[in-house]
Each structure stands twice: as C-alpha cells, then as structure tokens.
Amino acid sequence: MTKKSVLRLIVLVIHGMCAPNLAQVCRLLGQPALPLLSEERNINIGAIFSLHKSALLKSHNFTSKPKQTTCGGLNLREFKFVQTLIFAIEEINNSSLLPGVSLGYKIYDSCGSVAQAIFSGMALMNGYEETLSDTSCSTPPAVHAIVGESNSSPTIGLASVVGPFSLPLISHFATCSCLSNRKRYRTFFRTIPSDYYQSRALAQLVKHFGWTWVGTVRSRSDYGNNGIATFEEAAKQEGICIEYSEAVFKTDPEVQFLKTIEVIKKATTKVVVAFMAFGDFVLLLKVMAQQNITGIQWIGSESWITSRNLAETKEYRFLSGAVGFAIANAKPVGLREFLMNVHPDKELNNELLKEFWETVFLCSFSNNSSGGCTGLEKLAEIQNEYTDFTELRIENKVYTAVYAVAHSLHNVLKDFKSFIISSKKQLPTPQKMLEYLKDVNFTVNTNENIFFDASGDPVARYDLVNWQPTKDGSLQFKLVGIYDSSLPSEQRLQINQESMLWAGNSGKLPVSVCSESCPPGTRKAVQKGRPICCYDCIPCAEGEISNYTDSSDCFPCGLEYWSNESKDRCVIKVIEFLSYTEIMGVVLCIFSFIGVLLTANVSFLFYFHKETPIVRANNSELSFLLLFSLTLCFLCSITFIGRPTEWSCMLRHTAFGITFVLCVSCVLGKTIVVLMAFRATLPGSNVMKWFGPLQQRLSVVSLTLIQVIICVLWLTMSPPFPFLNLSYYREKIILECNLGSAFGFWAVLGYTGLLSTLCFVLAFFARKLPDNFNEAKFITFSMLIFCAVWLTFIPAYVSAPGKYTVAVQVFAILASSFGLLFCIFAPKCYIILLKPEKNTKKQMMGKS
Numbered sequence: 001m002t003k004k005s006v007l008r009l010i011v012l013v014i015h016g017m018c019a020p021n022l023a024q025v026c027r028l029l030g031q032p033a034l035p036l037l038s039e040e041r042n043i044n045i046g047a048i049f050s051l052h053k054s055a056l057l058k059s060h061n062f063t064s065k066p067k068q069t070t071c072g073g074l075n076l077r078e079f080k081f082v083q084t085l086i087f088a089i090e091e092i093n094n095s096s097l098l099p100g101v102s103l104g105y106k107i108y109d110s111c112g113s114v115a116q117a118i119f120s121g122m123a124l125m126n127g128y129e130e131t132l133s134d135t136s137c138s139t140p141p142a143v144h145a146i147v148g149e150s151n152s153s154p155t156i157g158l159a160s161v162v163g164p165f166s167l168p169l170i171s172h173f174a175t176c177s178c179l180s181n182r183k184r185y186r187t188f189f190r191t192i193p194s195d196y197y198q199s200r201a202l203a204q205l206v207k208h209f210g211w212t213w214v215g216t217v218r219s220r221s222d223y224g225n226n227g228i229a230t231f232e233e234a235a236k237q238e239g240i241c242i243e244y245s246e247a248v249f250k251t252d253p254e255v256q257f258l259k260t261i262e263v264i265k266k267a268t269t270k271v272v273v274a275f276m277a278f279g280d281f282v283l284l285l286k287v288m289a290q291q292n293i294t295g296i297q298w299i300g301s302e303s304w305i306t307s308r309n310l311a312e313t314k315e316y317r318f319l320s321g322a323v324g325f326a327i328a329n330a331k332p333v334g335l336r337e338f339l340m341n342v343h344p345d346k347e348l349n350n351e352l353l354k355e356f357w358e359t360v361f362l363c364s365f366s367n368n369s370s371g372g373c374t375g376l377e378k379l380a381e382i383q384n385e386y387t388d389f390t391e392l393r394i395e396n397k398v399y400t401a402v403y404a405v406a407h408s409l410h411n412v413l414k415d416f417k418s419f420i421i422s423s424k425k426q427l428p429t430p431q432k433m434l435e436y437l438k439d440v441n442f443t444v445n446t447n448e449n450i451f452f453d454a455s456g457d458p459v460a461r462y463d464l465v466n467w468q469p470t471k472d473g474s475l476q477f478k479l480v481g482i483y484d485s486s487l488p489s490e491q492r493l494q495i496n497q498e499s500m501l502w503a504g505n506s507g508k509l510p511v512s513v514c515s516e517s518c519p520p521g522t523r524k525a526v527q528k529g530r531p532i533c534c535y536d537c538i539p540c541a542e543g544e545i546s547n548y549t550d551s552s553d554c555f556p557c558g559l560e561y562w563s564n565e566s567k568d569r570c571v572i573k574v575i576e577f578l579s580y581t582e583i584m585g586v587v588l589c590i591f592s593f594i595g596v597l598l599t600a601n602v603s604f605l606f607y608f609h610k611e612t613p614i615v616r617a618n619n620s621e622l623s624f625l626l627l628f629s630l631t632l633c634f635l636c637s638i639t640f641i642g643r644p645t646e647w648s649c650m651l652r653h654t655a656f657g658i659t660f661v662l663c664v665s666c667v668l669g670k671t672i673v674v675l676m677a678f679r680a681t682l683p684g685s686n687v688m689k690w691f692g693p694l695q696q697r698l699s700v701v702s703l704t705l706i707q708v709i710i711c712v713l714w715l716t717m718s719p720p721f722p723f724l725n726l727s728y729y730r731e732k733i734i735l736e737c738n739l740g741s742a743f744g745f746w747a748v749l750g751y752t753g754l755l756s757t758l759c760f761v762l763a764f765f766a767r768k769l770p771d772n773f774n775e776a777k778f779i780t781f782s783m784l785i786f787c788a789v790w791l792t793f794i795p796a797y798v799s800a801p802g803k804y805t806v807a808v809q810v811f812a813i814l815a816s817s818f819g820l821l822f823c824i825f826a827p828k829c830y831i832i833l834l835k836p837e838k839n840t841k842k843q844m845m846g847k848s
Contacts, residue, residue: 033068033108033119033120033122033123034068034123035106035107035108035123036051036107036108036109036352037082037086037105037106037107037350037352038104038105038106038107039104039105040104040106041093041102041103041104042101042102042103042104042427043101043102043103043104043144043409043427043428044103044104044105044106044142044143044144045085045089045103045104045105045106045143045144045145045146045147045402045405046105046106046107046108046121046124046142046143046145046146046147046148047082047085047105047106047107047108047146047147047148048107048108048109048110048117048120048121048124048146048147048148048149048154048158049078049081049082049107049108049109049110049148049149049150050075050078050109050110050111050112050149050150050151050154051071051074051075051078051079051082051109051110051111051352052071052072052073052074052075052109052111052112053071053072053073053074053075053111053112054071054072054073054111054112054113055069055070055071055111055112055113055116069111069116071109071111074355074356074359075112076356076359076360076384076385076386077385077386077394078150079352079356079386080339080385080386080395081150081172081394081395081398082107082352083338083339083342084332084335084339084395084398084399085105085107085147085398085399085401085402086105087332087334087335087338087339087399088332088398088399088402088403089103089104089105089402091334092402092403092406097406097407097410098406098409098410098413101409101413103406103409106124106142106143108120108123108124110148110149110154112151112154113154114153114154114157115157117148117149117154117155117157117158118154118157118158118161121146121157121158121161121162122161123142124141124142124143124146125141125142125143125161125162125165125167126141126142127142141165141167141430143167143430144168144405144409144428144429144430144433145167145168145169145170145405145408145430145433145437146158146162146167146168146169146170147170147171147172147398147401147402147405148169148171148172149171149173149174150171150172150173150174150394151173151174152174152175152176152178152179152223155169155171155174155176155179155188156174156176156178156179156185159179159184159185159187159188160184160185162187163184163185163186163187163188165430166187166430166431166434167187167430167434168187168189168405168408168430168433168434168437169185169187169188169189170189170190170191170401170404170405170437171188171189171190171191171192171401172190172191172192172394172397172398172400172401173192173394173397174190174192175190175192175193175194175195175198175302176194176195176222176223176226177194177195177196177226177227177230178222178226179194179456180194180196180455180456180457181455182454182455182456185456187434188456189404189437189452189456189457190401190456190457190458191397191398191400191401191404191450191458192327192394192397192458193327193457193458193459193460193461193462193485194455194457194460195223195226195227195230195301196230197457197460197462197485198227198301198302198325198460198462199227199228199230199231199234199275200230200231200234201325201460201462201483201485201492201493202231202234202273202275202299202301202324202325203231203234203235203237203238203240204234204238204483204492204493205299205323205325205464205483205493205495206235206238206240206271206273206299207235207238207239207240208493208495209509210509210511210513210517211240211269211271211510211512211513212239212240212241212512212513212514212517212533213240213241213243213268213269213271213512213513213514213533214235214240214241214242214243214269214271214272214273214299214512215242215243215244215245215246215263215264215267215269215271215272215273216228216231216232216242216244216245216246216272216273216274216275217245217246217247217248217260217264217272217273217274217275217276217284218245218246218247218274218275218276219247219248219249219275219276219277219280219281220247220248220249220252220280221249221277221280223275223277223303224247224275224276224277224280225247227275227301228245228273228275231273231275232245239532239533239550240533241514241531241532241533241534243267243268243269243514244263244264244267246260246263246264248260248276248280248283248284249280250277250279250280250283254287257283257284257287258287258291260284261284261287261288261291261293264293264296265291265293268514269512270295270296270297270503270510270512271296271297271299271510271512272296272297272298272299273299274298274299274300274301274304275301276301276303276304277303277304278303278304278307281303281304281310282310285310285315285316285319286315288318289315289316289318293318294318294503294504295503295504296318296503297321297322297323297502297503297510297512298319298321298322298323298324298503299322299323299324300322300323300324301324301325302324302325302326302327302462305322305323305324305325305326305465305477306326306391306393306465306477308385308388308391310475311467311474311475311476311477312474312475314473314474317469317473317475319467319475320467320468320469320475320501320503320504320505321466321467321468321501321502321503321504321505321506322466322467323464323465323466323467323480323500324464324465325462325463325464325465325483326393326462326463326464326465326477327393327394327396327397327462327463328393328396328448328461328462328463328482329391329392329393329396329463329479330392330393330396330446330447330448331389331392331396331446332392332395332396332399332444332445332446333445333446335392335395335399336389339386339387339389340379340380340387342356342379343357343375344356344357344365344375345375354373356386357373357375357377358373360377360379360382360384360386361373361377361382363377391477393463396446396448399444400444400448400450403442403444403450404437404440404442404450404452405433405437407440407442407450408433408436408437408440409428409433409436411436411439411440412428412432412433412436413428416428437452438452438456440452448461449486459484459485459486460483460484460485461482461483461484461485461486462482462483463479463481463482464479464480464481464482464483464493464495465477465478465479465480466478466479466480466499466500466501467501468501468505469501469505478499478500480495480496480497480499480500481493481494481495481496482494497509513533514530514531514533514534515527515533515534515535515536515537516537517549517550518535518537518546518549518550518551519537519549519566519568520545520546520547520548520549520551520566520567520568520569521539521540521545521546521563521566521567521568522537522538522539522540522546522551522554522567523537523538523540523546523551523552523553523554524536524537524538524550524551524552525537525538539567540554540563540567541554542563542730542731543556543557543562543563543730544556544557544563544567545557545563545564545567545568545569545570546567546568547568547569554567557570558570560572560573561573562574562730562731562732572733573726573729573731573732573733574731574732574733575724575732575733575734575735576732576733576734576735576802576803577642577643577644577734577735577736577802577803577806578640578641578642578803578806578807578810579641579642579643580641580642584803584807585641585642588637588641588807588810588811588814589638589641591814592634592635592637592638592810592814593634595630595633595634595814595817595818595821596631596634596635598821599627599630599631599634599821600631602627602821602825602829603624603627603628603631605829605832605833606620606623606624606627606828607624609832612832613840614828614831614832614838615828615832621696621697622666622669622670622673622696622700623670623825625662625666625700626663626666626667626670626820626824627825629659629662629663629666630663630817630820630821632655632659632662632663633659633660633663633813633816633817634813634814634817636652636655636656636659636813637810637813637814637817639651639652639655639656640652640656640806640809640810640813641806641810643735644722644735644736644737645722646721646722648737649719649720649721649722649737649738650715650719650720652720652737653711653714653720653737653739653745653748654711654714654715654748656748656809656813657707657710657711657748657749657751657752658704658707658708658711660752660813660816661703661704661706661707661751661752661755662700662704662707663817663820664703664752664755664756664759664786665699665700665703665704665755666700667759667779667782667783667820667824668699668703668755668758668759668762669696669699669700670779670824671759671762671763671779672696672699672762673696674763674779675762675765703755706751707748707751707752710744710747710748710751711744711748713744714740714741714744714745714747714748717741717744718740718741718744719740719741720737720738720739720740720745721737721738721740722735722736722737722738723735723736723737723738725802728801728802729802734801734802734803736802736803736805736806749790752790753787753790756783756786756787756790757787759779759783760780760783760784760786760787763777763779763780763783764780778823778824778827779823779824781823782819782820782822782823782824785815785816785819785820785823786816786819786820789812789815789816789819790812790816792812793808793809793812796808797809797812
C-alpha cells in the first residue's frame with residue numbers, strides 16, 4: 001500500500017473497525033455522517049457550513065452505537081450561504097461553462113463545532129457507506145473539492161485533515177493569516193483576503209488621514225495579536241507612532257476592561273485602531289457606554305465594522321464616524337431573486353427548508369392550530385438577516401468559491417478532451433483539480449477577477465465603510481472608498497473623503513499627531529528624548545526649499561530660481577511688469593480712454609460749430625489736427641501697459657515721440673499764428689503772407705518729420721528690446737523695455753522738450769496781446785503744465801524701479817495730454833455751450 005493509502009486507512013479506522021482478513025473490510029461502528037443537503041451528479045462539490053449555532057452534546061455509554069449529533073438554533077446567515085452555493089451550482093449547470101458535465105453538491109452542518117467540522121470533512125473524503133473495503137483507500141474522495149468553513153478554527157482543523165490527501169479546500173470566510181502557511185496547509189485556498197492585507201491596509205489608511213499618533217486595542221487571541229503585530233510593523237514603515245497598545249479578552253474580569261478604558265481616556269491621541277473579535281469588542285463597548293466616553297475616532301477591523309447589531313444599538317451611537325475595511329460588497333446577478341424564491345413547497349422532502357420557514361415566521365408545520373405554518377407566508381414582508389440584501393459581502397465569496405472550482409474543472413476538461421463521462425475511472429482526480437486550481441484565473445458576473453497567489457490567497461479587495469447616522473437615529477454603513485492590493489502601491493487606497501463623517505458626526509477631519517506635520521517649506525528637528533513622531537518645524541531660509549511634508553532638510557535653489565513664498569519649490573523668479581489686470585494698469589487705461597472720449601467729444605463739438613467765429617479763429621485746421629494728435633497721445637499711453645515684447649518696445653517709445661511732437665508742432669503753429677496775426681494788424685505789415693495756411697501745414701509736417709527721422713535712426717541702429725532685469729530684486733525679475741540706445745531715447749525726449757520750450761516762450765510773449773479771446777494765454781498755461789510735467793518726469797523716471805518707471809511715463813503722457821486738452825479747448829467749449837452770445841466776430845475782435 002502507498003503512503004497515501006495508509007493515511008486513508010487511518011482515517012477509515014477512525015470511522016470504524018477493520019477486519020483482520022486480507023480484504024481489509026471495515027465496518028462503521030457509529031452512525032454514518034449523512035449530508036444535510038445533497039444532489040449528486042457527474043462531479044460533486046462538498047460544503048461545510050455552521051448551519052446551526054451549536055451542537056447538542058450527549059454523553060455516550062459506549063455500549064451501543066452513538067446516535068447522530070443533533071444541532072439547535074438555525075443560523076440564518078449560514079443558511080443564506082448554503083442557498084448561495086446552490087444558486088451558483090445551478091447557474092453553472094445552466095451555462096456553457098461545463099458542457100456535458102453537471103455539478104452536484106453534498107452539504108454538511110458543522111454546528112459551529114471544530115470536531116463536527118472535521119467529522120464532516122472525513123465523510124466528504126470517504127463517503128458514508130457503512131461497509132468499506134481495501135479498495136476504498138485507492139478510490140478518489142466522494143467530492144472533488146470542499147467549500148467551507150466560515151470560521152478560522154474549524155477551517156484550520158479541516159485543512160489539516162484534507163491536506164495530506166490533496167483535496168482542495170476553499171474557504172469563504174476564514175481570514176486567519178496563519179492559513180497562508182503553504183507548508184502546513186498546502187491544499188487550502190480562500191476567496192476572502194487574509195488579515196495580513198487588512199492590517200497593512202489599516203496602516204495605509206491611518207497614514208492617508210495624516211494620523212501619526214494613534215492607540216491600539218486588540219483581542220488577546222491569534223486574531224488580534226497577529227493582526228496588530230502586522231499593523232504595527234506596517235505603521236512603523238509609514239512613520240506612524242503607537243502611543244499605547246492594550247489587549248483584552250472576553251473572559252477577562254471587568255477591571256481589565258476598566259484599566260484599558262482608563263488608558264484610552266488619559267491618552268493624548270483620540271484615534272484608536274480596534275483590531276478585535278466581535279465578542280471582545282461588544283464587552284469593551286458596554287463598559288465604555290457606562291463610562292460615557294465620546295470623541296474617539298474608531299478605526300475598525302472587518303470583524304465588527306459592518307455589524308448591524310452594533311449599528312442598531314442606541315447605546316453605541318458614540319461609534320458614529322467609525323471607519324474601517326469590509327469585504328467588498330458585490331452582488332451576484334439573480335441571487336436576490338433566488339433567495340426570495342426559497343419555499344418549502346418546492347422541495348417537500350427538504351427538512352432544512354421547513355426548519356428555515358418555521359424559524360423565520362415563528363410557526364410550525366406540525367401544528368395545525370393558529371400557530372401553524374400555512375405556506376402562504378411571504379419572505380418579502382419580513383426584515384431579518386436573511387432578507388437583508390444590502391450586505392452580500394460574504395455570500396459573494398461563497399459564490400466565487402464555487403466558480404473557482406468550476407473554472408478549474410473547465411480547464412481540466414479542456415486539456416483532456418478524451419474525457420468520457422460514463423467512465424468513472426476517467427473522472428478528474430482531486431489532485432488534478434488542485435493542480436489547476438493554483439493557476440485558475442477568471443472573471444465572474446460581478447466583474448471581479450479571481451485568482452490565487454502562491455499562498456492560496458486572493459487579491460485583497462476591501463470596501464472602506466464609514467458609520468453615519470440615519471433619520472431614525474441608527475447608524476448606516478456608507479461606502480467611502482476601496483482598497484485593492486492588485487493595483488500599484490500608490491493607487492491601492494482610494495477614498496472619497498468629502499462624503500465622510502468623523503467622531504461626533506463632525507465633517508472636519510480629526511487631527512492626531514504628537515507634533516503637527518511639518519508642511520513643505522519647513523524641516524523637522526526631532527525633539528530630544530521623544531519618539532520620532534515628536535519634533536519641531538524650522539522654516540527654510542530664503543532661497544531654500546523643502547518640497548514634501550515632514551522633510552528633514554532644506555535644499556538651496558539654483559541661481560536662476562528662487563524659493564516661492566511657501567518655500568516648497570524652486571520657481572523662476574516672478575516676472576513683474578505693468579499689467580492690464582492690476583489696479584494701477586486698469587486705472588491708467590481708464591484715464592486713457594476718458595482722454596480719448598473727451599477729445600472725441602470736443603472734436604464733434606467743433607465740427608458741428610465749425611462755421612462759428614471761435615472755431616474759425618486761429619486756424620481751425622490746426623485745431624482739428626491738434627485734437628487728432630491728442631487722441632493719438634492718449635492712445636499711445638496704452639502701448640506702455642502689458643507684457644513687453646519686441647514690437648511693443650519699439651512701438652511705445654517711437655509712437656510717444658512722434659505723436660507728442662505732432663501735438664507740440666500744432667500748438668507751436670497756433671502760437672506763431674497768434675503772433676503773426678497781431679503783427680499783420682500793424683500798418684504796412686505783410687507778414688501773414690509768409691505764414692499762411694500752407695506754411696502752417698509745412699511747419700507741422702517738417703517739425704514732425706525731424707522726429708520721425710530720429711526715431712528711424714534709433715530703431716535702425718539700436719532699437720529698444722525686452723529685457724529681464726535681475727539687479728533690482730533678488731526674489732523677482734523686472735521685465736522692461738531696454739532703451740537699446742539711451743542716446744536715441746534722450747534725443748527723442750530732448751527734441752520734444754525743445755519744441756515745447758520754444759512754444760512756451762512764444763506763447764509767453766504773446767500772452768498780453770490785446771484781444772477778447774487771446775488764445776496765447778491758454779497756450780502759455782498748457783505749455784507751462786506740459787513742461788512742468790516732463791521736467792518732473794526725468795528724476796522720477798530715473799529713480800523709479802521696475803514697473804513704476806513705466807507707470808511714471810504713462811502718467812506724464814496722460815497729465816501733459818489732459819493739460820493741453822483742458823487749457824486750450826476748455827475755454828472755447830465753455831463759450832460754445834454756455835455763452836453762445838460771445839461766439840461772434842465782434843466779440844472775438846473786441847468791438848462793441
């Protein structure tokens with residue numbers, strides 16, 4: 001006999017007694033372990049669930065065959081698991097996944113007992129015939145895989161028994177990380193993630209919220225100890241410090257719970273990671289409710305974070321805001337309808353369905369009185385654990401476990417096309433199933449991709465749930481994120497933080513740090529004698545940066561860069577210029593447009609009154625040309641505003657020089673006309689024929705042409721260009737127009753000043769000439785203002801830094817333009833509009 005056959009025979013001996021003859025016939029001494037539900041077909045799947053809450057233990061006198069173990073208290077959650085398994089098998093049989101093959105099932109009840117779970121596992125390996133022979137040791141097990149159990153302890157026992165026989169065991173709810181030990185449990189798989197991943201996900205979650213100073217409370221058991229040990233290891237890697245770590249167990253005296261609560265109350269951190277079994281956590285909560293402790297931000301493990309029992313208990317409302325990871329809540333299509341269609345009339349011989357019906361509706365089929373079950377009851381009218389379809393997290397794991405077996409079988413049959421259904425000898429063996437189960441990879445109709453790693457674990461996918469209050473005062477589980485270990489490390493945790501509530505139903509994220517995180521722009525200086533999470537934040541020096549949170553050092557910027565205001569990155573120095581968007585630029589633009597508008601209005605007024613004496617006096621043609629040049633002066637000021645470019649730099653200075661010379665030339669022409677007019681009144685004077693309209697036009701053109709020639713030479717030889725000036729400030733760059741040739745600029749400005757001075761002198765001499773309307777007076781005032789503005793401009797222009805240089809020049813242009821406009825044309829507009837009786841030739845000539 002082979003080694004495996006010997007092991008099998010040992011198991012058979014446990015069931016019964018083998019006769020010492022050659023046939024090695026064994027007869028079961030006790031009652032055969034019959035499945036609670038079964039439907040045998042070509043290939044069968046075994047399943048073990050804790051359908052009843054407890055086994056009714058009986059004492060045996062060992063004088064007669066022990067009767068089959070009876071169990072009490074139907075577990076609705078486990079019954080839901082059973083129906084999900086049946087649903088998955090029927091769905092597979094009705095699909096094309098296994099053509100020509102039908103799956104059957106044998107479902108056992110472990111009654112929450114480790115011993116009963118192992119006993120059921122043996123029955124699934126050996127079958128339940130009363131007489132077994134030597135050939136039973138060489139035949140394959142009665143099932144090709146086992147789905148179960150829901151709890152870790154029975155699963156550990158099962159995995160230890162079925163492992164040596166290469167029988168695959170797939171659990172849907174056993175999370176103990178110890179089951180990932182491939183040397184001890186080499187045939188074990190599970191569709192639920194290991195606690196190893198959950199602990200690391202919790203550490204990443206705590207880090208995400210910026211909590212670096214937390215406390216931990218755990219169950220004093222393998223679940224709590226292993227879970228917190230992994231969490232603390234991951235937390236250390238994430239830079240998280242543990243202020244305290246407390247452990248309790250449900251059998252501890254109340255004083256131990258009070259001690260733990262006292263530690264929580266005195267701690268500086270208000271964030272507590274509770275990696276506790278449900279039973280242990282409930283006892284801790286009862287004591288906390290008595291102590292009226294609130295304001296704690298709870299971080300929970302999957303064992304209690306989706307417990308409706310806790311959420312619906314009013315005394316535990318201080319758990320509002322709790323956050324933790326739960327198994328992903330996928331809902332297989334059609335499962336809800338299948339579960340709601342369960343009815344004992346559909347399977348008359350199914351005693352389990354009758355028991356379920358009696359448990360749900362609190363009636364009895366054996367009682368024909370008013371308390372009897374009629375079969376007319378409706379599950380849709382009942383609210384309990386079975387009819388709650390908001391949470392189908394574990395049911396989905398049962399569903400995927402069945403599909404994992406089916407897809408493995410599909411791959412086996414695909415590789416061995418010579419498989420003949422009628423020949424039992426050619427059925428795929430559990431060993432072959434085990435081999436293919438390791439490499440299975442498929443997607444179920446919930447869009448989950450299922451495969452197992454080298455330890456038999458699936459990809460860790462969790463829902464992040466947040467406890468939030470409902471209108472009736474209870475708490476609900478709101479999905480606020482996910483965790484997927486198959487994604488890159490920086491993408492595994494995804495959180496919708498905006499929809500979260502925190503402790504005390506606050507919308508503000510709690511802060512839990514020994515020291516506030518040092519923001520970018522500062523560096524950490526660890527406080528002497530304290531944990532690494534306790535430190536002071538020192539700001540970086542000017543020109544140095546730290547570009548990530550909790551930086552240990554500051555780094556200097558390059559020569560062409562400067563630290564930004566927060567000192568978290570090096571940036572090209574701020575480029576400053578007079579912009580249209582800043583207040584100064586907007587104000588100057590507004591005044592420029594006001595000047596254009598006023599000039600246009602004066603032009604229209606003069607045009608409509610062009611035949612009146614006051615307009616015709618002193619050459620109306622020059623007046624209109626002067627108004628046109630003033631419009632250009634107002635508009636050229638806009639070219640000084642905005643980002644300097646190669647074209648704008650050349651345009652602004654040349655436009656300024658030419659338009660102002662045109663303007664001053666017109667004023668000079670008008671001044672000469674006034675002087676010549678009075679010279680012409682002298683007896684024998686013929687001076688006006690030398691300065692008539694043609695000569696006036698030629699003088700304006702000639703004087704302006706000189707400025708044009710100067711500007712052309714300037715632009716040809718050394719034109720202005722945009723220049724980044726680094727000399728004014730260390731932290732910013734002034735973008736300005738470099739004059740190119742300073743001589744060209746001062747030549748333009750000097751020529752304009754020369755004409756202005758000449759105009760002022762002539763107007764000054766003509767100010768006392770006799771006339772009711774002596775325009776020379778107003779020209780004198782206008783040129784006085786013009787010259788004063790530009791004389792004060794020079795020192796201001798030289799001393800003003802950066803964009804203020806441009807602002808000074810724009811101000812000078814606007815001020816001098818407004819001075820000319822108001823001093824020369826305001827008196828005329830006054831007479832035209834308000835004193836029309838003076839707008840006569842007699843008044844102009846001073847004759848009564």
